[in-house]
Amino acid sequence: MKAPHPDGLVPHRGYSGMGREKGAAKTASEIDNELEEEEYFTAPDYKGGYEIGSGDNRVQHNIWLPEEVLPGFRKDTTDLFWKLNNTANAILDALTMSLDLTELEAKSIRDLHTGHEY
Template sequence: MFDWSKRFFALPHESKMLAPFPDSRTHHRGYTFPGREKLPDLGDSAEIPLPSVKESFDIGREDDDLMPNIWPPDHILPGFKESCLAFYWKCHEVEKNILRALALGFGLEEEWLVKHHRMPDNDLRLQHYPSISLESVLTNKVARISNHTDYATLTVLFQDNVGGLEVEDPNEPGRYMAVPPIPNSIIVNAADFLRRWSNDTIRSPMHGVRVPQDAVMKDGMLPDRYSIPYFCAADFSTVVDVIPGTWSADYPKKYEPNSVGQYVLKRLVDGY
């Protein structure tokens, strides 16, 4: 899949723009050129988000009437569509196994969370961080991607061997720790809706991409970086209350029942 990603982003800009991200900010599909995505809304955080330098391509299920896929013409990159869709559904199987493990951890029936993720209303994103100067990152002129939280249930992340991913220390706000690539592994990242859903039992960590610890550079330039996040959301049509067992008389519910679709779509609009 990384090979397909590299081949897509190596296409001329004009070819990639044959599958453009729509002007509608709720249609989260197709190609996004560098600078199109807005800076994240960090709420009351004192951090000042930096301009993010990356390009991406978003894919969903083919039968999604709300957000149909936007593909480049077949002759541009033959086999690209089929490979993306096959990988999308493999990621969905991984997602379901993670949800089963979470449900057991909450003391629930194994399929409890899977039942809320039937559709699936998910987003597979190919991401490319072009080579940029080390100086521009160290002087906080830009970031490969600014610090942010994800917003659905969870994210399954594949990263190449370049590195640079950092996550905020949950015990020391403002301190970021490197998340180095581990061969043949994935990263599972809790997102904001899961935080609400679990009544803050599981937190969604702030994270971003900056300078890798062992960056191999040429002429002061950071190398290209590729990653593939799979953003997992509960079915848009459902309204969920906080997970049973995460609240009590001594620890009451912090959140009202919420529509998955309304919450996720609002976050999508805020990001573009």
């Protein structure tokens, strides 16, 4: 494995293969029926993912494939991350305008969504 998701919660970066995460565990924790809860906890998870974030995040550092394994992957995914962040901020601005927030209120919301996840 060239860029494995580390054991533990931090950093939540790198490649998570099928079965690595349990997406149904949150649902299981909200159920009162023990038998049904057990079914959620033991359900197979067929998703995989490669998580990245801001390169400036000191806690959640990125875990990259070596450049020679997949040339351009780091640059392309970093570019995509920031393009999606800009899109999310445009949507956030539209929402703050629709809520008729003051500029100070809108700024306080924008400051929570810098893309750096501090």
